[in-house]
Amino acid sequence: MQQGIFTIVSNRPVSGATYEMVLQGDTSAITAPGQFINIKLDGFYLRRPISVCDRNDSTVTILYKALGKGTEAMTAFAPGKELDILTGLGNGFDVSKSGEKPLLVGGGVGVAPMYLLAKELIAAGKSVTAVLGYNNGGDVFYAEKLEELGVRTIVCTADGSIGVPGFVTDGMKEVEDYTYLYTCGPEPMLKAVYDACKTSGDFSFEERMGCGFGACMGCTCETKYGNKRICRDGPVLVKEEIVW
Amino acid sequence: MVNTKVTLCGLELDNPVIPASGTFGFGYEFAELYDINCLGTFSFKGTTAEPRFGNPTPRIAEFSGGLLNAVGLQNPGVDAVIAEELPKLAKCFHKPVMANISGFSLEEYVSVAEKLNACEQVGWLEVNISCPNVHGGGMSFGTDPAAAAMVTKAVKAVTTKPVIVKLSPNVTDIVAIAKACEDAGADAVSLINTVMGMRIDLKKKKPIIANRTGGMSGPALLPLAVRMVYQVYDAVKIPIVGLGGVSTAEDVVELMLAGATAVEVGAANLVEPYACRNIVEDLPRVMEKYGIKNLSDIIGGAH
Numbered sequence: 001m002q003q004g005i006f007t008i009v010s011n012r013p014v015s016g017a018t019y020e021m022v023l024q025g026d027t028s029a030i031t032a033p034g035q036f037i038n039i040k041l042d043g044f045y046l047r048r049p050i051s052v053c054d055r056n057d058s059t060v061t062i063l064y065k066a067l068g069k070g071t072e073a074m075t076a077f078a079p080g081k082e083l084d085i086l087t088g089l090g091n092g093f094d095v096s097k098s099g100e101k102p103l104l105v106g107g108g109v110g111v112a113p114m115y116l117l118a119k120e121l122i123a124a125g126k127s128v129t130a131v132l133g134y135n136n137g138g139d140v141f142y143a144e145k146l147e148e149l150g151v152r153t154i155v156c157t158a159d160g161s162i163g164v165p166g167f168v169t170d171g172m173k174e175v176e177d178y179t180y181l182y183t184c185g186p187e188p189m190l191k192a193v194y195d196a197c198k199t200s201g202d203f204s205f206e207e208r209m210g211c212g213f214g215a216c217m218g219c220t221c222e223t224k225y226g227n228k229r230i231c232r233d234g235p236v237l238v239k240e241e242i243v244w
Numbered sequence: 245m246v247n248t249k250v251t252l253c254g255l256e257l258d259n260p261v262i263p264a265s266g267t268f269g270f271g272y273e274f275a276e277l278y279d280i281n282c283l284g285t286f287s288f289k290g291t292t293a294e295p296r297f298g299n300p301t302p303r304i305a306e307f308s309g310g311l312l313n314a315v316g317l318q319n320p321g322v323d324a325v326i327a328e329e330l331p332k333l334a335k336c337f338h339k340p341v342m343a344n345i346s347g348f349s350l351e352e353y354v355s356v357a358e359k360l361n362a363c364e365q366v367g368w369l370e371v372n373i374s375c376p377n378v379h380g381g382g383m384s385f386g387t388d389p390a391a392a393a394m395v396t397k398a399v400k401a402v403t404t405k406p407v408i409v410k411l412s413p414n415v416t417d418i419v420a421i422a423k424a425c426e427d428a429g430a431d432a433v434s435l436i437n438t439v440m441g442m443r444i445d446l447k448k449k450k451p452i453i454a455n456r457t458g459g460m461s462g463p464a465l466l467p468l469a470v471r472m473v474y475q476v477y478d479a480v481k482i483p484i485v486g487l488g489g490v491s492t493a494e495d496v497v498e499l500m501l502a503g504a505t506a507v508e509v510g511a512a513n514l515v516e517p518y519a520c521r522n523i524v525e526d527l528p529r530v531m532e533k534y535g536i537k538n539l540s541d542i543i544g545g546a547h
Contacts, residue, residue, distance in 0.1 A: 153266040211514035
């Protein structure tokens, strides 16, 4: 973990209530896709944990949905504004387990960490398929960006307006075989993906957090290997350890 | 040069700054960030006889002046604390540590105290009779003077370490509880633990926290802590460890003026991981600003 001041480079809506923010600063503590950053916002006591969508040596990109007052306030932030951010939080996905044909399943803002993950897997020469789920056609974001990376991308919408009608599990039926599964999304989706998953996999969970770095025990869950803090020992749990 | 040293129950602290139990784990997360030996000491995660998972999630909610938690005393149990946590801690913290203990029965407090009494690393026992987030223990001992005295006496009987009894603000008369603890032999009292509160999710129209209620902490609590420390200082002769909403060196000085010998910092650690180090580093500047040479001289100075 590292604390640093980041400057907003851009902050724009990418669809519906979902925004993309690019931040410039020291990104060296971010070591794996699936990790998150924790942002201090003026007027709010707790930091806002948001997963990393992309990074390079000097910028980090996040996608966030304006759901509560904190994220709503973020939508008004202008380029040039400085933010106090903790980076390099959480374990992240283990790319070494992917095999040759990894499957990535993201739902809603859970699509965000799939981007950096896909980028790293493609760079490693893997044949990557992504199933992305959204509520409706107007919500779709980053599907084209994943395609541009060379990822076979299957979009699913609950309202059926774009791509496969239904949920990510409907999209997963179109994928013949895969060597490992990576997923991030709301818990009911993770459970459905777990039940449909034919291989082992990395599952990224969400929980209300206090600190985001393992001190407060606010986000503990039970696993087959003992209690784990979603913020510190997670957010990624392997399929075999998950207790629903 | 200013002098930040204070003495708490016979043990000298380099400064009065103490991360509060439940906000600092067993120290390692913070030891990765800074040398935690800069602290006066710290109070480790509340420990019970058996391992506890704690409450279901969500355990955390927020408000403009801080946060609410209902972790529910998650801890690995006293035997694991002694076998695993304390040896790990010894590698990164070389000062006496404050052992925070909890129980659901008198026997549990006694057995945990007895075991930790045998640990050389432990400087003080902080006896939590004020956790608002567990049922059938914790705070139920801290809201009645007779029960508070009973726990104090029982723990004192099995330890040679100084016993600091941690008090709840969720009472009509905290002074009466503090006096009962003093009369029962407490070496110090620490106050205040969290204030019981609740937040409701407007979309779900249900309490945010699974436990429904949670303990409030954060800057909103400082005036309440100052008032209660001030009142207790008037009524007891034993030292007071002050806490509640402390996030700056100025807050430390204020609680000491109210009557605190040392000051714990809780919620601030969770949003600003360097909070305690920053307070320690800023203390000399604040002391100079207010003409304080020896920090220990100002204890109770507002009376």
